[in-house]
Amino acid sequence: MLRVSSAGKRSYGGESAPDRVRRRRSQLIDVALTAMAENRWRSATVAGLCVEAQLNKRYFYESFPDLDTLASAVIDEVSVEVGHAAVAAYVASIELPLADQARAAVDAVVDALGTDPRKALVLLGGVADSPTAHARRNDAMQGLTAILVGHARSVHGVELEDDSLASTAPAFVIGGTAQAILSWADGSASIDRARLVEDIALLWLALGESAAGIARARLEAAGQR
Template structure:
């Protein structure tokens, strides 16, 4: 129902546009999680969201723009979850914080297969997603390196710290992919314990008192 100028059903034009964009992103995430990114199409997303084509182009220039928006949303939510887990353990030492971050991520991926399919799935064939994947790898590396700074021993080599962090993250991605594919017959708790122990091994040469 239209009320004052620019509003309909109690929502402004900007609010309705925001809602429609959210519907499109959620629809794309549903399709992506079930069938992979290549199955995401403008028409399929619009049909899933029950919106017409014109509303797609209200928010996105093309399919790549939508795919990137979906990726960014899941990445940002994932980073926020990790930071909350880390902050909940402030004052308990870097290894406790790292374990909390690993546990939060592994458990969340188990509960949210859509997000797991997006961040850990195959992106070959999409230049936009491959660029986002590489950027995200660097963002997670930057995050862990920055969080380690207060705990580093004097003279810790920053380049080697970054290399070790990249190795750790890359290995973790492959571990999760193998787990999701059923190659590893184990559970989330075992993944968390093993990854946390390896994190301690990698961190020992850089952290004070390790």
């Protein structure tokens, strides 16, 4: 039944026009996520995705001008979810010991990706897709690396901040973490979720402490010259 709200906007079945647009956009992102995770993206078409989403083809273009834009939206949505989860975990555990902070952050990231293996496959590079999506994924991973860089600097201080390891160590950690979660998500790593979180958190701590120690030794050696 068509209704008119007090604001003068038409609604259908209690759903406003903007809400319908958001719902249709969400449906398209969901089927695109599936197509990307199942390695079908290179053969995907607007018409085919609309059939999967049970939408008229014209509804695709109310939200996306082309398939590349849709692929970017999928990666953006997943990366934002993961980034927000990591930041929220850090904020909530900021008063706890460093080991608990690391464990909370890893747990949040694994939770965001592990509850839906499609997200891990798409964000962490487990499937082939378009050059545009590949570039967008790189941007997303750099954003997650920046989060880790910021936290490492706040924990380890100026020793690590002034050394090249301030850039290389977090990138190394993110890359290794991504591969570990991807291997777990696609079933190639026989490990339960709790052990995965614990192992990654311990590796984060070990590398962070080692990197800070190396940076400190380099600064001391430079000061003695």
